[in-house]
Amino acid sequence: MWLLLSPTVLEAPFLRGEPFSFLGRKGLRGEGFVWLETGIGKVNAALTLAAWASQDSVEKALLFGIAGAYPGSGLLPGDVVLVGEEVEADLGTQEGLKPLGFPALEVGGKAYYNRFPLDPGLTRALARMLGLRVVVGLTRDRVSENPGEAEALASRWGAQVESMEGAAFARACLALGIPGVEVRAISNPAGVRDKGAWRIPLAVRALEGTLAPILGGAFPEGLQG
Numbered sequence: 768m769w770l771l772l773s774p775t776v777l778e779a780p781f782l783r784g785e786p787f788s789f790l791g792r793k794g795l796r797g798e799g800f801v802w803l804e805t806g807i808g809k810v811n812a813a814l815t816l817a818a819w820a821s822q823d824s825v826e827k828a829l830l831f832g833i834a835g836a837y838p839g840s841g842l843l844p845g846d847v848v849l850v851g852e853e854v855e856a857d858l859g860t861q862e863g864l865k866p867l868g869f870p871a872l873e874v875g876g877k878a879y880y881n882r883f884p885l886d887p888g889l890t891r892a893l894a895r896m897l898g899l900r901v902v903v904g905l906t907r908d909r910v911s912e913n914p915g916e917a918e919a920l921a922s923r924w925g926a927q928v929e930s931m932e933g934a935a936f937a938r939a940c941l942a943l944g945i946p947g948v949e950v951r952a953i954s955n956p957a958g959v960r961d962k963g964a965w966r967i968p969l970a971v972r973a974l975e976g977t978l979a980p981i982l983g984g985a986f987p988e989g990l991q992g
């Protein structure tokens with residue numbers, strides 16, 4: 768059973784199931800999955816996963832949504848990627864959390880500061896099955912507002928895509944011991960606010976095509992990659 772999450776219902780129009788409400792947002796109980804709308808931003812993503820996991824065991828979780836592509840990533844609107852590692856870039860100083868001396872998370876004897884891996888086995892298995900590129904995602908509660916800001920972030924942290932939830936989801940999965948993976952479809956060039964450059968419907972259609980084999984049960988239960 769998958770726990771699927773997306774920031775908005777606009778990213779999940781292709782899902783079918785029994786509707787319910789969770790934390791005041793939408794949810795669906797489908798065949799082989801539960802989907803939750805988390806709301807935009809880091810806190811919403813983390814609290815939705817944690818609140819659900821507090822009431823129901825979660826075998827594996829998949830966060831999906833649209834994202835911006837950084838300059839130099841080679842990614843275009845409609846491209847779909849798996850995020851193998853997330854950077855929480857608005858945590859600590861401009862250089863991250865390490866200068867403050869306190870890790871964001873300690874689990875399994877490892878201290879995490881600004882970089883949080885998604886589940887490597889599950890990510891590898893999905894990458895093989897779906898033929899997807901694995902990239903580094905960057906997360907802030909803010910969005911890049913000009914190409915210069917986007918370029919600086921991408922260069923500083925070695926990231927290819929930008930979102931507002933990924934690192935929070937990855938950190939929550941690590942903290943809760945939930946195997947988590949993240950699928951993002953590119954909707955826009957990061958740092959470009961002109962919505963004329965955005966291709967949200969194209970990105971959502973790409974999400975539908977990418978998730979279809981998983982929703983169709985093509986991803987055998989228990990396969991960890």
Ligand SMILES: O=C(O)c1cccc(C(=O)CC[C@H]2O[C@@H](n3cnc4c(=O)[nH]cnc43)[C@H](O)[C@@H]2O)c1
Nearest residue numbers: 774807833834835910911929930931932957958960
């Ligand atoms: O108005 C703007 O300039 C603007 C810039 C970036 C994103 C937004 C949104 O309202 C979408 C936020 C929503 O979608 C994800 N997303 C999509 N593209 C980006 C991006 O370039 N940078 C950050 N987040 C992005 C995000 O995860 C949210 O769920 C508006």
